[in-house]
Amino acid sequence: xxxxxxxxxxxxxxxxxxxxxxxxxxxxxxxxxxxxxxxxxxxxxxxxxxxxxxxxxxxxxxxxxxxxxxxxxxxxxxxxxxxxxxxxxxxxxxxxxxxxxxxxxxxxxxxxxxxxxxxxxxxxxxxxxxxxxxxxxxxxxxxxxxxxxxxxxxxxxxxxxxxxxxxxxxxxxxxxxxxxxxxxxxxxxxxxxxxxxxxxxxxxxxxxxxxxxxxxxxxxxxxxxxxxxxxxxxxxxxxxxxxxxxxxxxxxxxxxxxxxxxxxxxxxxxxxxxxxxxxxxxxxxxxxxxxxxxxxxxxxxxxxxxxxxxxxxxxxxxxxxxxxxxxxxxxxxxxxxxxxxxxxxxxxxxxxxxxxxxxxxxxxxxxxxxxxxxxxxxxxxxxxxxxxxxxxxxxxxxxxx
Amino acid sequence: xxxxxxxxxxxxxxxxxxxxxxxxxxxxxxxxxxxxxxxxxxxxxxxxxxxxxxxxxxxxxxxxxxxxxxxxxxxxxxxxxxxxxxxxxxxxxxxxxxxxxxxxxxxxxxxxxxxxxxxxxxxxxxxxxxxxxxxxxxxxxxxxxxxxxxxxxxxxxxxxxxxxxxxxxxxxxxxxxxxxxxxxxxxxxxxxxxxxxxxxxxxxxxxxxxxxxxxxxxxxxxxxxxxxxxxxxxxxxxxxxxxxxxxxxxxxxxxxxxxxxxxxxxxxxxxxxxxxxxxxxxxxxxxxxxxxxxxxxxxxxxxxxxxxxxxxxxxxxxxxxxxxxxxxxxxxxxxxxxxxxxxxxxxxxxxxxxxxxxxxxxxxxxxxxxxxxxxxx
Numbered sequence: 001x002x003x004x005x006x007x008x009x010x011x012x013x014x015x016x017x018x019x020x021x022x023x024x025x026x027x028x029x030x031x032x033x034x035x036x037x038x039x040x041x042x043x044x045x046x047x048x049x050x051x052x053x054x055x056x057x058x059x060x061x062x063x064x065x066x067x068x069x070x071x072x073x074x075x076x077x078x079x080x081x082x083x084x085x086x087x088x089x090x091x092x093x094x095x096x097x098x099x100x101x102x103x104x105x106x107x108x109x110x111x112x113x114x115x116x117x118x119x120x121x122x123x124x125x126x127x128x129x130x131x132x133x134x135x136x137x138x139x140x141x142x143x144x145x146x147x148x149x150x151x152x153x154x155x156x157x158x159x160x161x162x163x164x165x166x167x168x169x170x171x172x173x174x175x176x177x178x179x180x181x182x183x184x185x186x187x188x189x190x191x192x193x194x195x196x197x198x199x200x201x202x203x204x205x206x207x208x209x210x211x212x213x214x215x216x217x218x219x220x221x222x223x224x225x226x227x228x229x230x231x232x233x234x235x236x237x238x239x240x241x242x243x244x245x246x247x248x249x250x251x252x253x254x255x256x257x258x259x260x261x262x263x264x265x266x267x268x269x270x271x272x273x274x275x276x277x278x279x280x281x282x283x284x285x286x287x288x289x290x291x292x293x294x295x296x297x298x299x300x301x302x303x304x305x306x307x308x309x310x311x312x313x314x315x316x317x318x319x320x321x322x323x324x325x326x327x328x329x330x331x332x333x334x335x336x337x338x339x340x341x342x343x344x345x346x347x348x349x350x351x352x353x354x355x356x357x358x359x360x361x362x363x364x365x366x367x368x369x370x371x372x373x374x375x376x377x378x379x380x381x382x383x384x385x386x387x388x389x390x391x392x393x394x395x396x397x398x399x400x401x
Numbered sequence: 402x403x404x405x406x407x408x409x410x411x412x413x414x415x416x417x418x419x420x421x422x423x424x425x426x427x428x429x430x431x432x433x434x435x436x437x438x439x440x441x442x443x444x445x446x447x448x449x450x451x452x453x454x455x456x457x458x459x460x461x462x463x464x465x466x467x468x469x470x471x472x473x474x475x476x477x478x479x480x481x482x483x484x485x486x487x488x489x490x491x492x493x494x495x496x497x498x499x500x501x502x503x504x505x506x507x508x509x510x511x512x513x514x515x516x517x518x519x520x521x522x523x524x525x526x527x528x529x530x531x532x533x534x535x536x537x538x539x540x541x542x543x544x545x546x547x548x549x550x551x552x553x554x555x556x557x558x559x560x561x562x563x564x565x566x567x568x569x570x571x572x573x574x575x576x577x578x579x580x581x582x583x584x585x586x587x588x589x590x591x592x593x594x595x596x597x598x599x600x601x602x603x604x605x606x607x608x609x610x611x612x613x614x615x616x617x618x619x620x621x622x623x624x625x626x627x628x629x630x631x632x633x634x635x636x637x638x639x640x641x642x643x644x645x646x647x648x649x650x651x652x653x654x655x656x657x658x659x660x661x662x663x664x665x666x667x668x669x670x671x672x673x674x675x676x677x678x679x680x681x682x683x684x685x686x687x688x689x690x691x692x693x694x695x696x697x698x699x700x701x702x703x704x705x706x707x708x709x710x711x712x713x714x715x716x717x718x719x720x721x722x723x724x725x726x727x728x729x730x731x732x733x734x735x736x737x738x739x740x741x742x743x744x745x746x747x748x749x750x751x752x753x754x755x756x757x758x759x760x761x762x763x764x765x766x767x768x769x770x771x772x773x774x775x776x777x778x
Contacts, residue, residue: 137668343760346602374756
């Protein structure tokens with residue numbers, strides 16, 4: 001046991017820090033610091049992807065033969081921690097860390113040769129077509145169908161996907177579709193790559209409760225998809241989907257985001273005066289901040305333990321589910337503490353402009369839209385397999401079900 | 402003990418509930434939320450016609466209610482329907498202060514308020530006052546027969562729509578002193594008042610109100626010079642009772658929506674409410690709902706009591722409602738899943754009303770500390 005980073009890892013951290021200090025544009029950093037990235041445009045995100053790609057750090061998880069850096073789990077963790085601390089935009093994960101690993105493992109040579117360079121160059125923006133209105137936690141019950149045409153050249157896709165994150169920016173979507181209705185649900189699903197510009201696709205925005213447009217509904221009406229866009233084998237899509245979900249759950253603990261959030265909470269609570277003293281001296285509030293910090297310290301170590309295991313080649317199992325549950329509880333608690341710190345000034349609606357003034361919303365603490373963030377991050381315990389689903393997995397696996 | 406509503410209050414509750422069910426559905430409210438004023442003049446007039454505003458004033462003040470349980474009955478229904486119109490600000494806070502403290506000329510406004518013809522706002526909080534009622538830095542200085550006001554009032558709800566503002570300002574003493582604070586009833590278009598408005602996350606609008614050499618006659622003073630802190634505290638107590646009842650109503654809606662959803666939404670071939678993990682959480686919400694209802698009754702029932710009894714109960718109730726409200730809002734969203742995260746769905750607005758109520762008149766932590774201090778005193 002050694003809780004210290006190795007000299008190599010420390011040097012790597014320094015390298016990441018230097019890179020972020022030199023290459024992260026101030027405009028992007030300000031947007032992330034001010035609104036947790038909600039105001040980043042497509043161009044902003046693509047700009048950051050381009051900067052990382054030039055450095056060779058856009059897809060650190062990829063094998064070298066596909067142009068990746070093959071960072072180990074500890075290096076990835078260090079990067080994520082430093083990036084969060086520096087208020088760097090998040091890397092949009094759908095192509096780089098969700099679809100790509102599926103293509104690496106199950107895609108054809110042609111698919112890898114064609115799609116991966118396009119992904120790196122920013123030619124394609126990918127989104128994920130998994131959930132449907134009737135298939136959320138019970139994803140395998142999905143109903144969007146893909147039927148091969150008579151000539152055998154295309155699948156014809158009909159149905160509806162929902163909660164498609166940043167689908168408004170995307171030109172490509174990877175979808176789970178039903179190709180066989182007559183077998184067990186999980187055995188009739190296929191994995192298709194669909195061009196969003198194909199006739200018959202309609203994207204409708206869903207506005208979330210904090211006024212933000214980040215998710216969409218995607219409707220498919222007789223959409224023709226070339227059979228070459230099937231990944232792997234027909235009716236094996238569920239296997240690929242599960243493989244993808246294990247990648248979706250890496251960095252699920254969000255340690256870096258929690259640490260950055262906790263720093264904000266402390267800064268706010270030091271400057272806000274409550275009952276004549278800084279809020280951080282309010283014993284009840286201070287106790288809650290300390291409590292979540294204690295939890296976060298332990299979770300960071302849990303995270304490192306699991307990461308070290310993964311660095312040694314093991315694949316995380318229920319530990320990923322555990323990190324998802326604990327990680328979201330901690331992040332949501334920090335969001336709650338942040339909105340509390342803002343006091344009365346948590347009430348203004350950050351998506352709205354102020355009348356009669358060129359200034360932004362009143363924000364004497366520089367807190368930013370902390371209440372909007374609190375509401376928005378209720379999603380953390382819902383998406384990517386709700387915390388109830390994760391608890392079900394933990395129970396089933398650990399109790400030998 | 403008797404926990405039944407009087408016949409009059411029962412009638413008022415039934416009428417108001419029916420009216421809002423018919424006239425204030427999700428689509429109507431979302432249109433109001435998107436509008437420039439953030440409120441509906443039509444709904445406002447209809448509420449006045451129904452006697453909803455009159456029920457918030459005592460008979461001596463020209464109304465037919467005004468007690469804690471009158472406020473609780475009205476606001477529980479407003480909360481149930483997620484009403485964003487500024488009844489609390491116009492009638493309970495600013496209107497209430499005018500009714501409590503006004504001279505004959507000033508008090509004449511109450512009749513207009515009850516008829517629905519006058520909007521009001523209470524400009525009291527300041528950028529650094531947080532939830533403390535005594536931290537008033539805005540100054541009131543005599544200038545011959547006039548008084549000159551200077552300062553910055555923060556997050557003044559309904560300031561843009563208000564015909565009159567009730568403004569607090571310090572005539573003597575230091576920020577933090579209870580003595581020395583005065584109130585002024587001022588037409589909103591008085592020279593030197595700048596209103597910078599914005600929408601609120603939970604609906605309605607507020608503004609930063611800048612007072613720049615606002616000159617008013619001494620007759621604008623509401624109540625005794627430098628001696629109105631007690632009145633402000635008492636009105637804030639009434640507003641807290643109203644707000645807690647409103648939150649209770651919103652929590653009723655949240656739990657009702659959740660119960661329905663759990664029994665209709667199917668995953669894995671069965672209603673999700675049949676999964677024990679969710680069923681038990683629903684039960685916990687229902688248990689907390691009973692706690693919340695009793696807490697509101699405690700605060701409403703002691704509103705006319707002596708100061709200490711009243712304030713101990715206000716703080717106890719605000720603390721409990723903050724905790725129970727958070728549980729109900731968060732768990733209702735969680736048990737719904739993604740659908741509750743969308744602006745279109747009723748619960749999204751209701752959950753925001755519940756959570757944001759903890760950011761007004763003091764949050765759970767503020768009232769926990771205050772409860773300890775009051776109980777020890």
